[in-house]
Structure formats: structure tokens, C-alpha cells
Amino acid sequence: MKILVVEDEPGMLDNMVRSLEEEKYVVETAATYEAATEKIHLYKYDCILLDIGLPDGNGLTLLEELKKQDATLGVIIVSAKNAVDDKVAGLNLGADDYLPKPFHMAELHARVKSVLRRRKFEGNRLLELNNLTVDPDERTVCVNDVQLALNRKEYDILLYFLSNRNRLVSKTALGEHVWGDQIDEADSFDFIYSQIKNLRKKLKEHGAQLEIQAIYGIGYKVQAT
Template sequence: MKILVIEDEPDLLDTIQKSLEKEKYLVETAATYFSALEKVGVYDYDCILLDITLPDGNGLAILEELKKQQKAEGVIIISAKNSLDDKVAGLELGADDYLAKPFHLAELHARVKSVLRRRKFAGSNLVVLDNVQIDPDKHQVWVSGVELVLNRKEFDILLYLVTNKQRLVTKTALAEHVWGDHIDEADSFEFIYSQIKNLRKKLRDYQAEIEIQAIYGIGYKLVSA
């Protein structure tokens, strides 16, 4: 799962990023209004943690931009401003939750998981597709009740394709979602081909009832086998 943290306090931003990365999330950050606006305009995220009080703009305007672009990111407002007006305005603009500073990291993690379950998995702790069952929190996969061991990137690829089942996912979108900002440093998609090849073989070996179709020159689609 890919998360964007928009926060201008350096220490808090670093603390949130490290704590989420320990939970196996892919985390990107933005410390200003304009850098955040650029990122949400270019990339897609599963969840955004949004401080509405930024040095160069109002975070609520970022919510307005997400709404204008009809983007589906889950948004949790994290702000020292705990007024009812701010909370209502944020929720009316499409935010999923509001967390006032200071907060415990355990509560933040619980809120993130709750938003992801509602947004991506219809409120369930498990994702089930044909005979494949995925636990996003524990990073575990089972095929017909037998655990399928995947490395970190194989798991991330599978989960992203499952949450976009029957949709064509471009190589660029897949790379950006699983590898984040570092994708800009790559000069080819060879690393994706390798992970996809291994993942497809494992799914076949375990007789999974789903398969990853390659759409030549474009990307991939997850379909029932």
C-alpha cells in the first residue's frame, strides 16, 4: 500500500514516515503545499495523511483538487487545529477521517488500516478472489488454504493487481505504485518483468484460479484463470 504524508514539521514527518515503513507501507512525503499538489497531480496513492496547516497554502485546497480530479485516495486529516469547522469542512470535501495532534502512532496506524479496508477491501480484513486469499496487514497469501510465500515486491504487485482486478494496469503505474519515487532513477522496466515472471510461476505452481495477463507493450491485467 502506498501512502503520501503531507506534513511541514520535519521531526513529525520523519517519525510518521519511519513508523509506517516499519508496517511495510511504501511512504512518500511532501512538506509544502505546492510539492504536495504536484505529487497528487502526478501519482496515485492508497491513503494520504494531510496536515491542513501548511506554510505556503491550505491543505483543504488539496482535498478540493483531489475531488476535482475525481481521485479515489483515502484521506486522513492530521492537524493541530481541532475546530469543528475545520473538521466539517474536511469531511465535506471528501476526507475519510480526522486526527488531532498530538496523537499516538498506534492510533494513526489503526486509522490508516481502517481507511484502507473501507476503500480497498469493502471493510474486510481479508481480500478474497477465487481461490486466493490475501491478508494485507500480515502480508500473507493463501491458495486453496495453502500458504504461498512471496517476497515483498511480489506481494505488493499481487495486491495492487488484485485491487485493480479486470483493469488494465500500465507498467508505469505499477512501477510507480510499488517502487514509488525511486522509479525515476530506473532506465528500464526489467525489474518489473523479473518480479512478474516469478509471481506468475508461483501462482501457476499453486494452481491459483487467477492469472496475470501481459498486454504487450502496455502493462498487465489480473483475470480469472
């Protein structure tokens, strides 16, 4: 899962990023309104942690823009402002949750997981497709109740496919989502092909009833078999 943290306080930003990365999220950051605006127009995210008090703009204005662009995007307002008016305004503009500072990182993780379940997994704790079950909280994948040994990227690719089942996923979108904006520095998509090849092999060996279809020149599509 890919998260954008919009926060201008360096110490808080660093703590949030390190904590989220320990939970195996792909994390990108923006410390200003301008940088955040650029990010959301270039990349797709599963969840955005948004500070209201940015040095060059209002986070609520950014929230309004985010929801116009993608009404299904999960947004959690993370702000030192704990006024009722700010909270109500944020929720009315489409924010999923409001977390006042200071907070424990364990609470942040719980709020993020809750938003992702609602927005990406239809409120379910587990993702299931025929005989395959994924537990996003535990980061486990089972076929017929037998756990697969997937590396981090193989798991992230599979989770992204299942979150977009029956949809065409472009190679660029997949790369950005699993590797973050570092994908811009890549010369080719060979590393993606390699991970998908290994993932297909493991799924086939365990008898998973799904197919990762390659759409020549465009990307991939996952369907039940």
C-alpha cells in the same frame, strides 16, 4: 499500498514515515502545499495523510483539489488544529477521517487500515479471488489455505493487481505504485518483469486460479480462471 504524507513539521514527518515504512507501506512525502500539489498531479496514491496548516497554503484547499481529481482517494486529515469547524469542513470536503495531533502511531496505523479497507477492498478485511486469499493486515497470501512465500515486492505487486482486478494496469503505474517515485530513475522495467515472472511461477506451483495477462507494450491485467 502507497501513501503520501503531507506534513511541514520535520520531526513529525520523520516519525510518521519511519512508522509507516515499518508497516511495509511505500511512503512519499511533501512538506509544502506546492510540493504536495506537484506530487498528486504526477502520481497515484492509496491514501494521503494531510496536514491542514501548511506554510504556503491551506490543506483544505488541497483536499478540495484532491477530491476533484479522484473522488475515491482515501484522505485522513492529520492536524494540530482540533477546532470543530476545521473537522466539519474537512469531512464535508470528502476527507475519510480526522486525526488531531498528538496521536499514537498505533492509532494512525489503525485509521489508515480502516480507510484502505473501505476505499480499496469494499470494506472487507480479506481479499478473495477463487481459491486465493490475501490478508492485507498480516501481509499473507494463501492458495487453498496454504501460505505462499512471497518477497515484499511480489506481495505488493499482487496486492496492486487484486486492487485493480479486471482493469488494465500500465507498467508505469505498477512501477510507481510499488517502487514509489524512485521509478523515475530506472533505465528499464526489467526488474518489474523479473518480479512478475517469479510471482507467476509461485502462483502456478500452488494452483492459484487466476491469470496475470501481459498486454503487449502496455501492461498487465489480472483475471480469475
